[in-house]
Amino acid sequence: MLSKLALGGLKNRFRDYAVLFSGLVIASAVFYMFMALATNTSFLKQNSPISYTPFIFGFGAVLLAIITFVYIVYANSFLLSMRQRDYAMFMMLGAKGRKIGQLIFLETVAIGLFATFAGVLIGLVGTDFIGKWLIHALHAKATGFSAFWMPAILWTFGFFVVLFILSAIYNTAKLLKMPMMRLLRQAQTPNRVKQKKGIFALQVVLGLILLAVGYYCMANALHIGLKAIPTALVTIVMGTYFLFNAVFVGLIALLKRDRSFASKQLHTFTLSQLSFRIRDYTRILSVVSILVALALGAITVGLGFTHDIPVLASQYTVYDLTVASPNAQTQAEMKKLQGVTEKQQYTIKSDDKMVYISQRALDAHPLKVQIRDQSMKGKLRTVTLTSRNFNQIASKYYGAFGIFIGNNRGKQIRVTDNATFAKLGNAETLTTFRVKNFNQNYDTIEKIVTLQQKQYPKLWGNDTDQKFVSYSILNGMYSGLTFMGFFLGLSFLAMLASTLMFKILSGANYDKRRYLMLQKIGARPQVLRRSIRQEIGVLFLLPGVVGMIHVLFGLQLFKMILQAPYDNLIVPFGVFIALYGLYYLMTTWMYQNIVINKDLAAKS
Amino acid sequence: MNRQPVVTVENVTKTYGKRGEKQTPALKGVSFQVEPGEFVGIMGASGSGKTTLLNILSTLDRPTAGAVRIKGEDVTKLKGNALSDFRAKKIGFIFQDFNLLENLTGRENIALPLALQNVSAKKQQAAVDQIAATLGINAVLDHYPTELSGGQKQRVAAARALVQQPDILFGDEPTGALDSKAARELLDTMDDLNKNHGVSILLVTHDPFSASYASRILFIKDGQIGSELVHGDKSQEAFYQEILETLGTFQK
Numbered sequence: 001m002l003s004k005l006a007l008g009g010l011k012n013r014f015r016d017y018a019v020l021f022s023g024l025v026i027a028s029a030v031f032y033m034f035m036a037l038a039t040n041t042s043f044l045k046q047n048s049p050i051s052y053t054p055f056i057f058g059f060g061a062v063l064l065a066i067i068t069f070v071y072i073v074y075a076n077s078f079l080l081s082m083r084q085r086d087y088a089m090f091m092m093l094g095a096k097g098r099k100i101g102q103l104i105f106l107e108t109v110a111i112g113l114f115a116t117f118a119g120v121l122i123g124l125v126g127t128d129f130i131g132k133w134l135i136h137a138l139h140a141k142a143t144g145f146s147a148f149w150m151p152a153i154l155w156t157f158g159f160f161v162v163l164f165i166l167s168a169i170y171n172t173a174k175l176l177k178m179p180m181m182r183l184l185r186q187a188q189t190p191n192r193v194k195q196k197k198g199i200f201a202l203q204v205v206l207g208l209i210l211l212a213v214g215y216y217c218m219a220n221a222l223h224i225g226l227k228a229i230p231t232a233l234v235t236i237v238m239g240t241y242f243l244f245n246a247v248f249v250g251l252i253a254l255l256k257r258d259r260s261f262a263s264k265q266l267h268t269f270t271l272s273q274l275s276f277r278i279r280d281y282t283r284i285l286s287v288v289s290i291l292v293a294l295a296l297g298a299i300t301v302g303l304g305f306t307h308d309i310p311v312l313a314s315q316y317t318v319y320d321l322t323v324a325s326p327n328a329q330t331q332a333e334m335k336k337l338q339g340v341t342e343k344q345q346y347t348i349k350s351d352d353k354m355v356y357i358s359q360r361a362l363d364a365h366p367l368k369v370q371i372r373d374q375s376m377k378g379k380l381r382t383v384t385l386t387s388r389n390f391n392q393i394a395s396k397y398y399g400a401f402g403i404f405i406g407n408n409r410g411k412q413i414r415v416t417d418n419a420t421f422a423k424l425g426n427a428e429t430l431t432t433f434r435v436k437n438f439n440q441n442y443d444t445i446e447k448i449v450t451l452q453q454k455q456y457p458k459l460w461g462n463d464t465d466q467k468f469v470s471y472s473i474l475n476g477m478y479s480g481l482t483f484m485g486f487f488l489g490l491s492f493l494a495m496l497a498s499t500l501m502f503k504i505l506s507g508a509n510y511d512k513r514r515y516l517m518l519q520k521i522g523a524r525p526q527v528l529r530r531s532i533r534q535e536i537g538v539l540f541l542l543p544g545v546v547g548m549i550h551v552l553f554g555l556q557l558f559k560m561i562l563q564a565p566y567d568n569l570i571v572p573f574g575v576f577i578a579l580y581g582l583y584y585l586m587t588t589w590m591y592q593n594i595v596i597n598k599d600l601a602a603k604s
Numbered sequence: 605m606n607r608q609p610v611v612t613v614e615n616v617t618k619t620y621g622k623r624g625e626k627q628t629p630a631l632k633g634v635s636f637q638v639e640p641g642e643f644v645g646i647m648g649a650s651g652s653g654k655t656t657l658l659n660i661l662s663t664l665d666r667p668t669a670g671a672v673r674i675k676g677e678d679v680t681k682l683k684g685n686a687l688s689d690f691r692a693k694k695i696g697f698i699f700q701d702f703n704l705l706e707n708l709t710g711r712e713n714i715a716l717p718l719a720l721q722n723v724s725a726k727k728q729q730a731a732v733d734q735i736a737a738t739l740g741i742n743a744v745l746d747h748y749p750t751e752l753s754g755g756q757k758q759r760v761a762a763a764r765a766l767v768q769q770p771d772i773l774f775g776d777e778p779t780g781a782l783d784s785k786a787a788r789e790l791l792d793t794m795d796d797l798n799k800n801h802g803v804s805i806l807l808v809t810h811d812p813f814s815a816s817y818a819s820r821i822l823f824i825k826d827g828q829i830g831s832e833l834v835h836g837d838k839s840q841e842a843f844y845q846e847i848l849e850t851l852g853t854f855q856k
Contacts, residue, residue, distance in 0.1 A: 265719055268712050269705065276707040517703045520664060521764065522692025523720050524685050 020075055021115055023498040027071055028119025028160055030494055033127045034064050035152035069163060070287055071499055076167040079108065080175065087175055101172040108171055112164030120156055124148060203246035210239030219556040240546060241286040248282055266523065266531040273535050284503045285543045288496055292547025295492035297554050300572040302485020304562045305478045310438055311563050313471040315380055317403055318368040320467050321433040321445055323452065324406030330451045336444045339436030348406065349424035355405045355413040358421035359387040369400045390415040402465040404430055407456035438471060497583045504536055504587055508594040515595040525596055532592055540584045548573065608676055610772050610804045611638035611661065616670035618656050630656040632827040638772065643798045643805045645818030653827040658808045662774050663691055675771045692717050696765030696773040700780035702757045704749040710760045711745040717768050735763045739793060755786030759793070766803065775807040779814050791817050812851060816844040823850065
């Protein structure tokens with residue numbers, strides 16, 4: 001009988017449960033995907049240039065666990081809000097508290113187990129799919145990556161089962177303590193917001209101070225050490241909460257006081273909607289803004305690493321590729337290069353000791369080298385070589401010229417006048433290439449380099465002469481980090497979406513009646529739609545903006561790892577805003593479908 | 605003064621069930637009129653079709669056939685924004701369960717129909733204060749619905765229904781959730797609105813006492829109007845007795 005009641009509840013409110021269930025599935029899928037990386041230490045070690053990466057990942061896992069915990073608590077209160085009327089009804093019909101307790105326990109844990117199981121399955125597919133896609137996109141080796149990872153499965157089940165048992169206990173205790181009348185009509189209790197001015201000001205000040213401390217910690221993480229990160233995390237979370245609590249309430253009160261604004265159309269209603277369950281919103285908005293910051297931060301840093309690869313690779317050479325006297329196969333590959341911005345062919349000749357380039361050819365098309373100048377504190381500079389400075393620089397920085405000598409390892413290169421050059425033998429060709437996008441040509445360049453090495457076993461004196469060599473080493477090191485950044489970013493984004501959607505859609509059930517009433521008293525559907533767009537818009541915009549500010553400060557942390565963490569922000573922010581906007585549109589659309597009735601005569 | 609009927613119902617039928625499925629007739633050709641300043645009661649048992657009729661009259665639902673005219677305008681032809689605006693301006697509606705928005709104060713609830721029409725803030729305040737004075741709820745305007753008694757809630761709802769000075773006020777069992785004292789007070793208020801402020805009222809109820817306030821009562825049974833009682837010069841007590849007798853024979 002008991003299990004029949006518990007499962008009957010599931011069947012009756014399928015749509016509500018579908019929202020809850022899909023959210024939990026996403027949470028456990030994300031958790032699994034993360035753990036599949038975090039617990040795979042051999043994978044982490046092979047794909048990261050930094051020794052404390054497992055530590056970073058461990059930290060990320062703790063963070064994800066905290067957020068998942070908050071999320072489960074939240075989802076759980078949604079579950080309770082759906083069921084409390086039913087439970088109260090059972091109690092009214094004479095069910096004992098202990099029975100109700102068992103009922104809740106059974107239901108919560110059953111849902112939890114189902115969701116975790118489904119989540120792990122989706123997580124497996126997701127890890128495989130996203131993993132493969134990212135590995136391909138980044139030419140990463142990703143050695144040791146496996147979608148099916150037993151420790152991760154155990155961790156996920158363990159973690160979620162414990163969480164659900166805890167929340168079942170919490171639900172039972174909470175429900176049995178609440179008076180029956182409140183259970184039956186909690187949705188109607190208004191939340192009169194009475195805030196004293198002093199407390200309001202204190203919250204603003206405290207919020208700002210906490211945020212400042214957090215931002216300071218991130219900016220000076222190098223001096224403060226590893227404890228800067230947890231400190232920043234706590235202060236920023238708390239600061240955000242206080243700020244939302246105070247500023248949000250203050251803003252609504254201010255707008256409501258502005259009569260000419262508030263008395264237009266549904267403005268009063270929209271503002272009241274926002275302030276009605278204000279406590280819930282501030283809590284959830286703080287969580288969401290942190291999630292926004294983490295998602296955006298992870299994507300930005302991930303992209304930062306991809307940007308670092310060409311920047312670092314270009315430190316050693318100006319040219320993306322140089323080719324020495326190609327054979328037919330190499331020539332065929334050279335034609336496949338895309339977006340070639342610069343291609344120049346020179347003739348070089350050699351004797352026993354030296355390689356020569358003619359003055360005329362050089363002055364017509366000067367070569368360029370990257371040199372690390374000792375007198376300028378090792379700063380890199382690009383030097384354009386003509387017949388005037390070539391020999392001087394070539395003898396001083398001969399290491400930078402290895403790329404030009406082709407199959408003449410061990411010799412140095414000099415410029416010579418045209419007459420002397422004409423008398424020399426052993427003519428070879430040297431072709432320099434620059435392409436618009438190295439990554440796009442990665443496979444072709446790899447082929448050419450391999451072919452050349454087969455053709456000329458003595459090619460190039462130094463491993464880093466060809467840009468490809470340094471590029472592939474850097475790519476191997478950094479793509480692991482990029483991979484992490486992307487993965488975490490997408491995971492957090494998925495989590496964020498379901499958290500916010502949850503909050504808003506669980507409110508929709510209460511709001512249904514209100515919107516029906518408004519339609520009955522003659523509110524145009526388009527006015528209602530606008531009100532919904534504004535209300536949800538505010539709920540998305542506030543944490544979005546705060547999250548972005550967190551990221552701008554949080555990037556300070558990465559000053560020591562990334563070349564230029566603040567460059568190329570448009571791409572990650574753009575991607576994020578686009579995705580975030582998509583979630584906004586989706587939530588608005590779903591919400592409107594729930595609350596705006598086509599059939600007004602229907603009883604709500 | 606325009607003497608055209610406030611509400612004209614012509615041969616309205618309503619059948620539930622899609623084509624090809626089982627057809628369930630709820631209204632089988634109902635016709636009547638409400639004259640300006642009239643207080644008409646509609647009585648009937650559960651399932652008699654009175655709620656369907658009220659939903660059609662108040663434009664929440666459409667009839668399968670027939671016409672409903674309010675002040676000469678055929679409301680069954682209205683669509684989209686015109687329909688919403690018509691509802692906001694021409695019809696007042698009070699419900700058994702009040703249908704107040706519990707996240708707005710009394711004042712905000714009452715001003716809502718005006719705000720929807722973009723009336724200026726000043727005019728909104730003036731209109732709210734005036735109607736609140738008529739209904740005697742000035743003191744509770746800044747309270748939220750959950751802080752009000754049932755009677756007060758229904759007065760706030762009535763104020764919201766009347767603030768636009770609609771052509772007609774529809775009541776759907778407005779005393780259904782009130783205690784007898786609050787019910788009597790609300791009915792007295794409605795009587796006052798009808799007699800002294802010229803508000804036309806159409807009240808749907810199954811409570812004979814509420815119905816005894818009406819000047820004319822239509823009895824509906826199985827989707828048709830069965831009989832009609834007129835208050836005339838009778839005392840309210842006598843009219844009440846007459847309703848009870850009619851109900852006694854009518855339901856058989």
